Amino acid sequence: MNFVTPTGRDTNTFDARIDGGSYGYAKSQFSAGGARGPYDWFFNGSVQREDGFRDHSNGHLERGSGNFGYRFSPDAETRFYVNANTWRQRLPGELSKTVALNTPRAADPEFVRQDQQRNIDSMRVANKTTLRFGPTTVDLGVFTHQRHVDHPIYRYLDYYVSDYGGFARTTDDRLIGGFRNRLIAGVNLQAGVIDYKEYANPGNAVKGELLTSALQKSQNHSVYAENSLFVLPNVALIAGGQFLHAVRNQEDRILSNGDQSGRRTYDIFNPKVGALWDVDPTWQVFANISRSAEAPTFDANTFNSPVSSNVNAQTATTYEIGTRGRRPDLTWDIALYRAELRNELQCLRSSPFSLCSVVNADRTVHQGVEAGLGVAFIKSAFAQEDRFWFNLAYTYNDFFFDGDARWGNNRLPGVPPHTIRAEVIYKHPNGFYAGPNVEWMPQAFFADNANSLTIDPYALLNFRIGHDAGGPGWSGYLEARNLFDTHYISSTITADIATPASALFNPGYGRTIYGGLRYRM
Template sequence: MTNQFRLSALTVACLYAAAFTPLVYADDSATISDTTPTTKNNSIQTLPSIVITATPSITSTLTVPNTAQAIANIQRIPGAVEVVPDIVFKAGPAQTIKDVLGWVPGVFAQSRFGDDARVSIRGSGLSRNYGNRGINMSMDGIPINTSDGLVDLFEIDPTAYRYVEVFKGANAMRYGANSLGGAINYVTPTGHNASRFDGRVDAGSFGYIKAQASTGAVNGPYDYFITGSGQQFDGYREHSDGDQQRLSGNVGYQFSPDAETRFYLNANRIRQHLPGEVTKDAALNNPESADPYFVLVDQQRNIDSVRLANKTTMRFGPTTVDFGVFGVRRHVMHPIYQWLDYTVLDRGGFVRAVDDRLIKGFRNELVTGLNLHNGTIDNKQYENLPGAVKGELAASNVDKSENASAYIENSFYLQPDLALIAGTQFLHAERKRTDRFLSNGNQSGSRDFDLWSPKVGVLWDINPDWQVFGNISRSAEIPTFDANSFTSPASTNVDAQTATTYEMGTRGKLANLSWEASIYQAQLKKELQCITTSPYSLCSVVNADRTVHQGIEAALNMPVLDSLMKQGDRLWCNLAYTYNDFFFDGDSTYGDNELPGVPPHFIRAELLYKHPGGFYAGPNTEWVPKGYFADNANQVMVDHYTLLNLKAGYEAANANWSAYVEGRNLSDKRYIANVAIAGTADATAALFNPGAGRAVYSGVRFKW
């Protein structure tokens, strides 16, 4: 019996058991105590939350919905969206974005090294292997992306959040997001739903250790929450060690039951060495090695950042208005092929109004808003000498981005359970570069973009616990500054990527079975591709002609056996499946080749035993049953793989402590986690990032 067969059998066993299990209600050890608004007789009623379960949330605030309310709000969107509660990612070693989003179908998240990871939703930023593009990311609504659209993931601290909102595709108008990937918003607790003390320590393989603590409370009209964490690791690969310190907090003041303001602070210190991509042979046969040149010049990515923001919410009868401002300062010290030293200064504001009322007996919800996000990047590049020593100045410029988006969306309920939704977003963006280093020619330039993104959809509550939806939407994405570099006509003329997406799906629960499923097709024009030509320089960004991204996203959660050893215990089955069918559509160079960079099938499956006393244990697997290509020419392929993991822990509802132990890749499988993308590659191309080997982690958490 092959290793692949043994591990994939876990998926089959989970499905087989599910097919023959009597239906009972969903996991009673992890339900939401809040209720979800829906519509009956053209008025707002309540029903048990569907699809996602979570630990009970306490009092909400005007400025920050609790977990249950966030789920209720997001399920008014006629598209694939999800709220990930903290129980999903805090019961284990939450180090990277994969630990947060790894069970969300449609999201392909893979660690590169250390804290860095690559994330793609529906093929967004598919060819990008440094930084991320095509997804608007926010912390408490404060953009993490720089104003030109590029985003790093080093500043995300999974142990800091109450829940995470995922808006796939053009379902994220409220965040000014109309890109192919959509938006992700990480939401921290407030004093209303935080413990007076919550602390944890995690440790494990490759020198990993992390400590985190938080506190929060309410005092009359005031509340506060603050959390801090520090971690360090040697890394699985040579020259992939790092350390991070992160701080987040907020203070709220309630003027009245209908008016509240909240101030946010987020600060980060990131230090990370970079091992670089290697050949496929090196990745599979010597996976702990780094690229020797990366070690010689001591490539690193170091970040110091501070974010400040305010959000105020006011309620006027059926109308709620949110408005706020934010500012970000990020200093990046980044010795790579050159010694990049740049300072990002971003600022912006937003206003959003939601009016939910009856019009001639019919419910109508109107959402309008405006987002501003402007910024400058003061960039200096030096020669990078061995040992990460700054050499002579090689480039100096100031990049300026201005973005203004306005949106409107209306949901009209033809019946209490049937809504028609229509909306649009307009984005005006400007990109301007001022070159201050003229010895190699003046590379100044500017571009303007004006883009409309309309959307229509339908949302039908078949019954109080079951929804179906469909939509047609247009998305657009503007090139980042490393694409519009203005160094040549080719780079200056990189255009915006646009897509028209057709989507339909369902989410709900039926007795014990909870599910979500969607099918979509996105027809892209001028897809932005980040083509690697050398491992020692930035990629070259080009527009493809026509491409298609289509697929299926599905998740299933249900108990398969009850009362195995004790009354009330259960064996749970969790499944997440993503099908990616991405290809060129009659391209003049690549014909109908597959788009590289992501596997066609990505499956995660888990069987988890839960004892009513708080003990849980079980295996899970990550399965890529078919390989995928690393280049547009489809000449070099990443092999299929399966990983076997096992976890056990204790977390009782009435206990003030919890603990876990988790083993990952227990068979020590050598595999490729992700790749850089080339136009045409061969076996000698250094495009590959090996996945981590066998690892064991454990942690303990106290709260009261």
């Protein structure tokens, strides 16, 4: 993923909005930016409050971010980034299936008694410098991310996280032997320290006896390269690879209950080959085979027991083919994939008031389809160049164990086979839009590896209306969700074997209405 932050050279001079809605939801946000000579700046801030649909789910979030850039010349520039957040959130806890569907606004009484919360303060500071040498571009960067997590749950977790690192990346795009060739290569260096403590939580989010104290140090270093050779002006053959070196090291500072120190290292190579065909400037076809890996975090390798000290890295080989494109009255994005995984990291809850335990599954398969489609099926109905659009986002997930010694070919839990989001919306050239949309989960799925407890299908009807001309000035919207106030389960945590009494489920929001206004200049 490549997240692109707005800068003072490509954003509105001023942008402000306010949103509000059901269950005490309120949010205000503004941004401002500009440029003068070699300088540019951008700032964004937001404040959000919500009483919460469920009991004991109120919270608030404040965010601020900005960046400042300076161009030394057309071929050299640097940019500083800062991001600060403060988040306070009460936790209602998971419920049994019956309670979640019949009294969805309820909270787990034990979560209320212990006043379980998630509170995070964080700040990230970074710099990126770009240098251009003809066909070669070099990006250099450093960052640090500081977090304090105050997290009373079944125990009172209180820890400080300090991440820091840097990167270097070069992109060379030139002709070689008459063929265009683009080479991307780089290195990412990241390290972190967690000053981790757990206390007893006798109730009301009060720190009790200190139970765990550890210093956790991690490293995640990678080098990578990818080369795209254009054998035709619009066809590229791609090959690349990444080498990952990861370290997890824990120093136990309370030895009265045994030394729970430990260290694991992971060294993994991930190759990739593929092809990219730009049929025309708005139509692309792609295919690739790639390997990926995920090293366990300290939540998995706790070193509290031999089992928790031997969690292996998850690896996968993925085969993918797809196409994406855009026409004046048609858009599409379709990908078919199959990922063959080894040592998939599964987070399974074993008791009602504890964190999940991370274990490795043996062999699993994730395969399916991700598809998006937009079609203008009626044009110029009420005005010149207006449109009725049909938009569809469909995901098919066929996830299963592959000959597991315990679970055979059971379905993997927590993933619905089908999810569908569709809308019919009218768009006027002046910026007015209106129309209904549906969210549909048409087939039940399982909450446990044993495939003994299911999450039921559901369908939600929503409607939105608004005006946004896309340029400076005012815009606004009004949106109603779950118009029939359907009771449904929006998400689940997973278990090895579940029963009807297992508290695994989070109910979805009931009928809600949201609205907002925005001004840009």
